[in-house]
Amino acid sequence: MSDKTVGFIGLGIMGLPMATNLLDAGYRVVGHNRSPEPTAELVAHGGEDGESPAGVAERSDVVLLCLPDSPDVERVVLGDGGEPNPVVDGVGPGTTVIDHSTISPTVAERVAEALAAEDATLLDAPISGGEEGAIEGTLSIMVGGDEDALDAQRDVLDVVGGTVTHCGPSGAGQTTKACNQIVVAAQMVGVSEALVFADNAGADLEAVVEAISGGAAGCWALDNRAPDMIHGDFDPGFFAEYQYKDLRIATDAGEAFGSPMPQTSLAHELYKSMVENGMGRDDNSGVMQVLELMNGGPARAEE
Template structure:
């Protein structure tokens, strides 16, 4: 039976900064939702909106037709999907498994193969757009896996994002997200240095931003994160600790392919320095603190 709002139960695992907003948009779109998070209080708002709480990922897997995960690290993804008594072992035959965590391309391929052997459909579908994109359902969603499975669950993706692209076979979504993070890494250095330069030159950085954000220097980070930097708002739309994780995955993948990424290495070293100073739970825009 084709996926539809009327006959599909979605299980959502991981209701943090991004996951909560994504799950909320699925409820708004009319889907029946089951939720699980290690800290139940973080799912309370979703429960109040009508989502049903489940006490474990295994319970989610047993009841849901589509299982979406949005957790922190590759080790969490591995434990959720491949750990004993977890998602793959408990999922109903024919279920769709969608990992939207930014994780390892190799792990995505491993999950795909294990799922396929059990009659399940697995997609890796990391996202970009930050907390704003998650709230406004405008995320960019990068998907790896079989086209048939992608087309079947595409309406679910459309409830959470706008730019939804099947990039290729299993792992392709994660490789695309690595390209995204590599682009952001060096760009963030440029954004911070531009704003620090403006301040040092005695200019009003907000006026400078008004002039440069719509020209050749324009970028999402410049338009969305530079204003936060200048206002001293370093709350996380995306945690530094998670960005460090992403950069390490990208660096490892690049090295395996024999690709040199000096800009990525530099950005990683700066963010690791900030994390050592206690900024790991700040937003990525806190890189500005390195310069001020």
């Protein structure tokens, strides 16, 4: 049993299993979620209800966030947008806030500055690995911020992550996550395009997936998503609308830094089509459905 109290704000598809893993590892966990049902689940698992973001921060040594987007982080941490009890009102000297959300690097830097004014520390620590990684505690965690602060909280992060990498100063974790999402989107779109092509050519989709997974094309998307994709199973492990949001962050950053992003811009438009066609709550591998719409019919393995 650890004597460290961990706060957790944002108990969604990723946050709740991360928080319960911390409880199982012996940490006291105080949680909060905008909708009450996930908090009730955490309490049923042995956690405590912090009642508000500030309430969580007041009772915690370290506060973890797992929120959808930059405005959500600004609202919950700084009170922007009318949050009555933000994290900044509850932190004390020495509090560490670890933000697992995927947000703009510039927003991460601004939040870090605001917390530093209260003698608290922000680590921007976005995650990759989907719902499976959150459940199994094998997430890849990309951390920006003070390395000594990271070292002090490695025990917590080692519970929820399989790989914890310090990437540089504040904002560097978010930059690294943008790189991650660029590659993930490229995989998802490439696998989708290959499967639709293979189906049009009359190939056995299960055989295609097995064959190319063992060669130079082998990748996470082929191993973990293609077997479901060819059967039309797009139950979410990572929402397509979040992938779209992450690609918007990446393309905006690319514009700011003058970096060419031809492939990412295309993927961004395909995920936008998913959201506009009511598929935003499907898994991000569901981008295959947009290519199927363009194709005029689905690509499916024979049952």
